[in-house]
Amino acid sequence: MDWYLVSVLIFIVILAALVYRDRKKFKRESFLLLRRTQRGKEIIINIGTRFPRGWKWVGYVSVAVGFIVSVLGLKMLIDNFVKAITVKATTPSLALLLPSPTAQPIFGYGFLAVPFWYWIICLALLALVHEGMHGVFAAREKVRIKSMGIGILAVIPLAFVEPDEKQLEKKGMWPMLRVFSAGSFGNFLLAGLTLLVVMLITASIFYPSGVIFGAGQYPYPAQQIGLSAVQKTGNTSVSGPDDIKNALAASGENETVEIKTGNGTFFLKKGLLLQQLNKSQSSLIVFEDYPAARAGLEGTIIRINDYEIRDTLDLSLALEMYGGPGKTISVVTMYGKEERTFLLTTVQRPENPPYQPDGWIMIFAAMEHVVPGSIESSYSMLEAFSGLFGQRTGVTWTYAKDNAAMWAWVSENYPLLRERAQAQIDYWNGQMQSHPKPGFIGIIGITQDYKLKPGLEPFKDFLDFFEGLLFFLFIINIGVAIVNLLPLKPLDGGRMWDAVLKRYLPKKQAERIIRCVGYFTLLMLLLNFIPFGALF
Numbered sequence: 001m002d003w004y005l006v007s008v009l010i011f012i013v014i015l016a017a018l019v020y021r022d023r024k025k026f027k028r029e030s031f032l033l034l035r036r037t038q039r040g041k042e043i044i045i046n047i048g049t050r051f052p053r054g055w056k057w058v059g060y061v062s063v064a065v066g067f068i069v070s071v072l073g074l075k076m077l078i079d080n081f082v083k084a085i086t087v088k089a090t091t092p093s094l095a096l097l098l099p100s101p102t103a104q105p106i107f108g109y110g111f112l113a114v115p116f117w118y119w120i121i122c123l124a125l126l127a128l129v130h131e132g133m134h135g136v137f138a139a140r141e142k143v144r145i146k147s148m149g150i151g152i153l154a155v156i157p158l159a160f161v162e163p164d165e166k167q168l169e170k171k172g173m174w175p176m177l178r179v180f181s182a183g184s185f186g187n188f189l190l191a192g193l194t195l196l197v198v199m200l201i202t203a204s205i206f207y208p209s210g211v212i213f214g215a216g217q218y219p220y221p222a223q224q225i226g227l228s229a230v231q232k233t234g235n236t237s238v239s240g241p242d243d244i245k246n247a248l249a250a251s252g253e254n255e256t257v258e259i260k261t262g263n264g265t266f267f268l269k270k271g272l273l274l275q276q277l278n279k280s281q282s283s284l285i286v287f288e289d290y291p292a293a294r295a296g297l298e299g300t301i302i303r304i305n306d307y308e309i310r311d312t313l314d315l316s317l318a319l320e321m322y323g324g325p326g327k328t329i330s331v332v333t334m335y336g337k338e339e340r341t342f343l344l345t346t347v348q349r350p351e352n353p354p355y356q357p358d359g360w361i362m363i364f365a366a367m368e369h370v371v372p373g374s375i376e377s378s379y380s381m382l383e384a385f386s387g388l389f390g391q392r393t394g395v396t397w398t399y400a401k402d403n404a405a406m407w408a409w410v411s412e413n414y415p416l417l418r419e420r421a422q423a424q425i426d427y428w429n430g431q432m433q434s435h436p437k438p439g440f441i442g443i444i445g446i447t448q449d450y451k452l453k454p455g456l457e458p459f460k461d462f463l464d465f466f467e468g469l470l471f472f473l474f475i476i477n478i479g480v481a482i483v484n485l486l487p488l489k490p491l492d493g494g495r496m497w498d499a500v501l502k503r504y505l506p507k508k509q510a511e512r513i514i515r516c517v518g519y520f521t522l523l524m525l526l527l528n529f530i531p532f533g534a535l536f
Contacts, residue, residue: 004103008116019152034160036149044132044148044161048139055140058185059178062137063496065188066181070485070493077486077524084530093528097476110529117465118472120157126187126477127159130484133186134179135161141175143168173503180492180499187481194474198467205463206450208311210300210334213443220293220442221350224283225261232260241277248274256296259286267293290442291344297441299333299340300449311448316396319346319438327439346439355405365410368417375410397438400431488521489514 019026019033026033048055080093092110099120100106100113107113114122131148138145144164151158168176213219230238234257236247248257251270259266259273266286276284287293301309304318322329325348333340357365364378393399404425411421452460485493494514501510 002102004116005101008101011116011120015152032151032158034149034151034158036147038147041135041145041148044135044145045139048136049142052140055137056178059137059140059174059182062181062185063174063177065185066177066485066493066496069184069482070487070496073482073486073493074521074524076482077521077528081524081527084528092531094525096529097479110531114472114476115468118469121469122473122476124157124159125190125473126480127157129186129190129477130183130480131159131161133182134163137179137182138163138168141168141171141179143171143175143179173499176499177496180495181485183492184481184484187477187484191474191477191481194470194477198470198474201463201467201470202450205453205456207453208448209451210302210449211309211312211315212300212447212449214445218285218287219298219445220267220287220290221444222285222287223266224285225259225263225266226283227277227281229261229263230259230284231262232258234258244277245274254296256294259284265289267296269296288442290440291347292442295342295344297331297333297342297344297443299335301331302334302339303330303332305330311392312446313392313394313396315446316398316438317394319441320397320436324436325349325439329439329441331441344441346441349438349440352401352405355409357406357409361406365414365417368410368414368420372420375406395431395435397432397435400428400435404428404432483525486521486525487514488518488525494518494521 022035026035028034077093084093095107095110095112097119098111098113099116101116102113103115105112105114135145135148138161144167146162146164148161149159151160163179168179227241230244232238233244233247238244238247248270251257253271255270256267257270257273259268266289268284268286273284291297301315303309304315305322307314307318307321309315309318325346328343328345331342331344333342361375361378364374368374407421407424407428411418411425414421452463456463484491485496487497488494489498497517498510498514501513505513
């Protein structure tokens with residue numbers, strides 16, 4: 001019997017019984033069941049009015065974060081759409097979060113089904129924090145809270161706070177911005193708190209036990225090729241998917257298959273190759289010709305030659321010590337409970353693609369004009385947080401090269417910082433010269449693996465559930481907060497831009513601009529759910 005599904009059904013029955021018992025206090029509005037109450041309103045008002053000056057400055061930060069995320073969120077949608085068109089991505093850039101009656105997440109085209117209990121708890125906390133922050137800032141601005149309460153959409157728990165919208169509009173632009181941005185800012189704070197708890201738990205109950213690589217099906221550098229371009233699999237000439245399937249008939253399910261085209265040689269596990277062929281696609285995702293893909297390297301890396309690999313720093317140091325270009329190294333992995341040994345001959349590192357900064361680097365680079373040292377401080381904070389995870393950091397050739405590339409981007413994009421950036425480039429180039437250049441084995445998505453500390457095995461199931469809950473709590477809060485701040489009415493981001501535009505432009509012109517931007521944002525949002533490579 002599937003006890004997880006049984007627990008979900010029991011929850012739905014209990015919820016239905018509670019709603020039925022309290023049915024006179026629920027009011028149906030469209031697809032929602034809402035239960036308004038005055039209970040808890042005094043608590044929110046007390047919180048919002050107790051430290052008005054402090055909340056005011058928190059509100060300014062909230063507004064700044066809101067506008068930055070709004071712009072970066074729209075930029076992300078545009079970038080994802082352009083990338084999906086140019087590389088013909090076979091999976092959508094965005095996914096809907098849906099509940100699953102199973103204990104394991106389910107990935108599909110355009111959706112991620114989250115285990116029901118994770119999903120229900122995360123949405124309840126998200127709604128509570130989001131609406132609670134709206135209420136706190138409405139109270140801070142002395143805006144009347146008409147009502148608050150809980151709601152249900154199917155089995156989805158909701159919370160709501162209803163400030164007096166007409167009174168809020170009369171307060172002016174800044175009070176409106178603080179109230180509108182507060183909900184998503186609260187979700188960011190909850191996500192940050194969740195991340196901190198994860199770090200503390202990881203440091204206290206786990207220890208680093210090796211290095212894992214890859215995400216999902218693609219642990220090595222990959223590219224897309226046309227199916228018609230495949231000329232050989234191994235030493236067998238092929239023409240079309242049926243020929244390829246016949247050539248693979250005698251090989252093992254987990255065997256690495258060599259794929260030859262007119263432009264080069266590639267590799268792929270037989271199972272993954274057949275999976276793509278059975279989808280009747282006109283193209284294939286294949287692994288590039290690097291040592292790890294050629295050897296079929298898999299599992300958790302625990303040793304290179306005689307050097308024990310506990311974390312990512314160990315891996316970098318080992319590849320510097322033993323893995324210069326053209327060196328044969330012994331890579332030992334743990335695959336399940338079995339040790340496997342792979343002999344790899346390292347190759348020259350490929351040229352890095354153009355440096356692409358993330359949103360935080362862009363923010364800290366802009367701050368560098370006003371507060372010199374902002375970028376270094378951000379790196380120090382990141383390393384301090386990583387240390388809570390038990391991740392060691394140190395200067396290696398790769399670390400120095402990444403820093404040099406980042407400062408080169410700063411120099412190119414911020415002319416006033418060129419002198420300072422050049423000094424940093426020279427420093428990190430010097431660090432590169434003082435470290436041996438590592439070889440390249442061709443793995444991507446490198447992270448540390450962790451094991452439960454001895455003595456905690458009886459609590460493994462609970463810890464696994466709690467760790468999964470925190471993971472989805474972080475992901476869902478970040479994702480919902482970003483979407484909510486997009487410049488699209490009636491989302492909070494659209495209302496923020498509407499308030500600003502109406503402050504400085506004629507009302508009709510402001511409404512026309514926000515309407516056009518909203519339509520464009522909605523279009524980009526929808527296009528990010530389309531897997532263009534699978535359609536064309």
